[in-house]
Amino acid sequence: MLLEPVSAFNLGTLQKSAVQDTSPGNTVMFAILFWNTGDYGYDVKLENIEVPDNWTVISNPDSFYLNSTAVGNIEHIYLPSLKKTIEASLIDIYVSVPEYEIPGKKTVIIKAVAGSPGNASGFSLKQERLFFFDIDVVKGLYQDMPNIHMDPKTVSVDINPKIVREFIDAQPAGRSDIIISPETIKTAFVIFGLALIIILAWRIYRYG
Numbered sequence: 001m002l003l004e005p006v007s008a009f010n011l012g013t014l015q016k017s018a019v020q021d022t023s024p025g026n027t028v029m030f031a032i033l034f035w036n037t038g039d040y041g042y043d044v045k046l047e048n049i050e051v052p053d054n055w056t057v058i059s060n061p062d063s064f065y066l067n068s069t070a071v072g073n074i075e076h077i078y079l080p081s082l083k084k085t086i087e088a089s090l091i092d093i094y095v096s097v098p099e100y101e102i103p104g105k106k107t108v109i110i111k112a113v114a115g116s117p118g119n120a121s122g123f124s125l126k127q128e129r130l131f132f133f134d135i136d137v138v139k140g141l142y143q144d145m146p147n148i149h150m151d152p153k154t155v156s157v158d159i160n161p162k163i164v165r166e167f168i169d170a171q172p173a174g175r176s177d178i179i180i181s182p183e184t185i186k187t188a189f190v191i192f193g194l195a196l197i198i199i200l201a202w203r204i205y206r207y208g
Contacts, residue, residue, distance in 0.1 A: 010038035011066075011114045011127050014077065014088070019134045025099035030133050033075060034066055034112075035088040041067030042116050046091070049130065050109035056096040057108055064089065066114070093133065101137050108133040 014033040022028045034044060044066050046059040064072065070087035078085045095108055110133070115126035 010036055011042075011044075011129070012037065012079075012086075012088070013112065013129060013131075015131050018132060019136070021136045021138055022097055023138055023140060024097055024101040024103075027094055027096040028135060030093040030095070032091045032093065032112075032131060033077065033088040034064075034091060035070060035077070035086055036066045036068055037079070037082065037086060038068070040116065041065055042114055044112055044114045047111045047113065048108075049111045050107065052101075052106045052108070054098045054101075055106070055108070056094075057110070058094045058096075059110065060092045060094065064091075093131075095133065095135060097135065097137055103137050103139045105134060105136045108135065 012033075012035040016031040016033065018030070020028045020030070036042070042065070043063065045063040047062075048057050048059075051057050061072070066089060070089040073090040073092075074087050075090050076085050077088050093110065110131045112129045112131065113126060114128075
């Protein structure tokens with residue numbers, strides 16, 4: 001019996017974080033490290049297996065080629081079994097929670113499928129690994145925290161129209177307030193001063 005060659009591979013993974021708290025309408029980020037200490041490269045694809053209703057889960061990137069030289073965002077980790085430091089590819093997982101999500105604990109499951117390219121000779125092996133992410137949705141968790149990462153222009157566009165509308169609604173019916181700006185007051189003083197100088201000059205000329 002003839003045996004076909006088999007392309008085996010080494011898949012290393014490390015889930016850097018698995019639990020986070022957030023509030024409705026926010027996005028949290030997790031990270032997974034992937035590395036390959038074998039002699040052959042292979043494709044890795046990430047798939048969403050379990051996602052709560054109306055949630056959005058994005059893997060960046062969701063597919064990549066992994067060999068002994070990591071690409072993209074890289075972190076260095078030490079492997080005691082090999083007694084050396086290796087390069088690992090950093091994959092970001094973004095989980096967006098709907099604005100009106102009911103508080104409670106939810107779980108997101110992502111599957112990584114790794115295998116040799118389709119044109120590899122002989123048989124190819126595949127590995128599948130599941131990653132579990134627990135998100136505890138807490139109402140008002142960040143309500144007292146400033147939006148330090150928000151673009152000020154976005155804040156201006158979203159908030160100012162509401163403030164103007166509330167100010168107009170607060171005015172009593174039939175009332176019409178006149179607001180005089182500082183520039184108008186300054187101009188009035190200048191005109192008054194010039195008129196006073198002209199009157200004094202005219203009186204001096206007439207009775208002088």
